[in-house]
Amino acid sequence: MVFIDHTPENQDKSFLGVPVLGKITNLKSDKNQKAIVGIGSNEARKKLVNRFNFDWINAIHPFSSIADDVKLGRGNVICAGSIVQTGAIIGNHVILNTRASVDHHCKVDDFCHLAGAHLAGRSILEEGVFMALGSTILPKLLVKKWAIIGAGSVVSRNVEEGDIMFGAPAKVKLKNTMGWTNLRKSMLDGGRQDPAVNRGSDSYCDRQGR
Numbered sequence: 001m002v003f004i005d006h007t008p009e010n011q012d013k014s015f016l017g018v019p020v021l022g023k024i025t026n027l028k029s030d031k032n033q034k035a036i037v038g039i040g041s042n043e044a045r046k047k048l049v050n051r052f053n054f055d056w057i058n059a060i061h062p063f064s065s066i067a068d069d070v071k072l073g074r075g076n077v078i079c080a081g082s083i084v085q086t087g088a089i090i091g092n093h094v095i096l097n098t099r100a101s102v103d104h105h106c107k108v109d110d111f112c113h114l115a116g117a118h119l120a121g122r123s124i125l126e127e128g129v130f131m132a133l134g135s136t137i138l139p140k141l142l143v144k145k146w147a148i149i150g151a152g153s154v155v156s157r158n159v160e161e162g163d164i165m166f167g168a169p170a171k172v173k174l175k176n177t178m179g180w181t182n183l184r185k186s187m188l189d190g191g192r193q194d195p196a197v198n199r200g201s202d203s204y205c206d207r208q209g210r
């Protein structure tokens, strides 16, 4: 097992005995090789998954709990303390970070990230939704694509595509217009800085736990 990490200071290091083999730019697709993308930014994760062809596997912490009938896709990271309850559907390349919970009959679509957040029964997260630390979504709600729910927020209404919500009850504060074409090209292009990457998108990527 190895890490691929683009951070310059992590080259030639190892973490928990697992060595860093090199940067993303050194990586070549190999569909016989098992791999997982653990980058917290939903946009960056999607970009990398679309760029490389690997045998995407799930990484599931032994101290997580997943009900027997849960439908789980590929490339998911399920961290310690996370709980996925009966009837839930988890797509592909989802991160359930430490102590996240997905309650009964919820659907979490591809490239979502729940950072210690809580999704109540029968709620739906569409693609790329980020729920920041300690946020909560009340039952039977729909959160549309690429919305961001701020830390500690309580969502009590459906959320429109790309909305950024804070507070309890959560209100729309901003529109997430970055999409995933506007992410940190510097990482993907071998460390070259790209002036087209604006401060806003950098800021969101960092705050999403990369």
Ligand SMILES: CC(C)(COP(=O)(O)OP(=O)(O)OC[C@H]1O[C@@H](n2cnc3c(N)ncnc32)[C@H](O)[C@@H]1OP(=O)(O)O)[C@@H](O)C(=O)NCCC(=O)NCCS
Residues within 6 Å of the ligand: 040, 097, 115, 131, 132, 133, 148, 149, 150, 151, 152, 153, 164, 166, 167, 203, 204, 207, 208, 209
């Ligand atoms: C949603 C989020 C990413 C937005 O970040 P941002 O757009 O850069 O927001 P800023 O930090 O610039 O804050 C803008 C304003 O909103 C306020 N604000 C930001 N997040 C807030 C929150 N969760 N609840 C209430 N107010 C919040 C700030 O205080 C600031 O107010 P001000 O203008 O009066 O000073 C960020 O709020 C967040 O929740 N970060 C946590 C990410 C996380 O959970 N990471 C863990 C990954 S493992």
